[in-house]
Amino acid sequence: MFHAFFDFETLNGLESCLQFWDHATYIFKPKKIIVEFHNDQLASEQIRKYLAISLQKEYHQISIRRGTVDSEYLDYLMENVNLNSKLLIGAHITPNRHPNAFKFRSFEYLDAHWVTLDNLKSIQNRCSVTSANTRFTCEDINDFIHFWINSENDLIERLKITLANGVVLDTEITLRGIPNIKSERLIPSAFFFMGNENQKKKFSIGTLVLDYES
Known part of the structure; x- marks a missing residue:
């Protein structure tokens, strides 16, 4: 299992992070890739930008932690995360009755x-x-x-x-x-x-x- 936990500043930005991701997955050929975002580390606009790119790659699980996931943010996750993957939200969730909330292969809602x-x-x-x-x-x-x-x-x-x-x-x-x-x-x-x-x-x-x- 490859858990993608990157510090964007240490890796000198998004491009370096993505290059590291590509190299690591090529070398180790993991069966499961977990991509995790911490809402308190980046501005919401940056998280959406990096998340959009991450969702275009192969992954087993998307994890969103800390802070708040508002209705707009939750809708984006519900409509773009692959339903055959696992979704973990370890952040406060604004009440939202999205029809995809219970359709993921596996999911964890910690609030x-x-x-x-x-x-x-x-x-x-x-x-x-x-x-x-x-x-x-x-x-x-x-x-x-x-x-x-x-x-x-x-x-x-x-x-x-x-x-x-x-x-x-x-x-x-x-x-x-x-x-x-x-x-x-x-x-x-x-x-x-x-x-x-x-x-x-x-x-x-x-x-x-x-x-x-x-």
Whole structure:
């Protein structure tokens, strides 16, 4: 995996950065390339410029961290990042109901207060989904797991959820009526559960990783 983390000033600007990228990928021939931008390091106009060029290259994941992703910025990401790649946004997101928000192969939204239970239920055939800083309760997650088990469609293979601020993780409520196996090694808590045995699905086993705001 090649994680492209460049300091534009150290590398003497965009052209040097892109040359380094091309040389590094030619030499190492990575299977996965992660491109990461920190919103607090450059002006928004510069980030958009560098991002536009980066999106023309081959990549496995685009990561946006720190600061704020406003509606215009989010729309740009939703409409230009390849849906077959992974999108990670570790910045504050201005509420925006873009139709592509849940269509990426995998995605992580680390400020997901705007994500609803209906949004989760609309996701299909996705490998990994992370939603942190949500508004979800233990009852919400229990509702979703039952929906996952009984759905005729493949939904999410691995789901990591951080519950709403102030909500204490109660596994009895969260997993009520759901046969599961808990991993004692993983922190935060990880649970594995089976889909409906009468349904032939690619994701026959689901993984739920639960955490809560301390």
